[in-house]
Amino acid sequence: MSVYRYHSLQFSPAPEHRCAAVLHSDVILPETIHQSSELGAGPSGPRRSPSPVHKAREAYVINERLDDKGMFARVWIPQGGVILAEHPALILPRDVKLESLAAGLEITGPQHSNPYDALFSRVDHKEIFALKDCLTKGVGASKGIFHTNALNIELEARGRDMPELQKYQALFLVTSRCNHRQLIVLLSCGPNAVWRFDPLTFKLTLSAVRRISPGEEITISYINPFLPRHLRRAKLQSRWNFVCHCNHCDVPWTIPGAVVQSDKARQELCTFFDDLPDWAEWCAGNDRRDLIDIHLRAMWARDREGLQGFRGGNGAARNVNFKDLAYTKHIDALVMCYGALGDVEGFRAWVAKAREAKVAGGPDSAAHVKVLDMWLREPRKFHVWGWKTQN
């Protein structure tokens, strides 16, 4: 039976790490999350952000004065650098209307007849209402704010034959400030940041997909960036009410076929890792360069289209569960190729790039960095060193 329940999720003992969620009973919650299905009283004490995991020394600032209230880099952020990590403030099912569940959830009452208002009252009012509403122009603002800003996430659920049970939308107080539309450098459909949500910890991580300079707006893609231009524009207009005029959408008319070329490149990048020749077969073959060239060309196309962070394939639109960014997958593949060729110079060059990417990803990668350092010192210790030359 389909049962949705209200949950008040607590991500840490701190009262501000609280999230209002409407979840199906089959959703698996991480053991580290404290939860209560009771509505009870709101958070006690002064209301603060329920969401950011760490707030010290942020790499970003939020510009409240701008209409779009965007997020801007405060410092240089390296490619792969973690910009922030945060838990959601509100989670709702993606394909079920909240209004149809509201009576069963018993979340509305004399104070809040609108179920969105009732849920918003469970989290930080001030910060959540500071988010932009581009849908309802003030009427039913809480609903408009939610649907303007919510990101599509997937949760773990029992009964994997029913994927709809895993589809949710979540509002994040900080990441939801990131715009799609970049106003100054106009690279919106090739965003400089990508977010990933881990359903095991309910934590979102926002990372830079290329180096971001101080003052630059940090943007994420609101849509599947592999879509052709006409579909990207249609989706952005229908849900967020704007026509995208970024440099990827408004490719210069003086270049014949530029739109077709960009659409084709995006389509190829979307299926790149699914269509890739098998590494072991390449190892057994005679051609030295072909697999290396395939990766180098794809990296170049990713740079041109601004898709360094997006792997494509099955996870293209969902953007979830991928620990590494797309460009690091190319780097790792090139390390494998040069290692198999026993090419010391090429191998060291790509291991150094892999190391740079790992270091930018933060302290969690320390063990991996140690291994890369060892390979830099002693390439011949690489597990597949010279395999291709033996054929």
Ligand SMILES: [Zn+2]
């Ligand atoms: Zn665009």
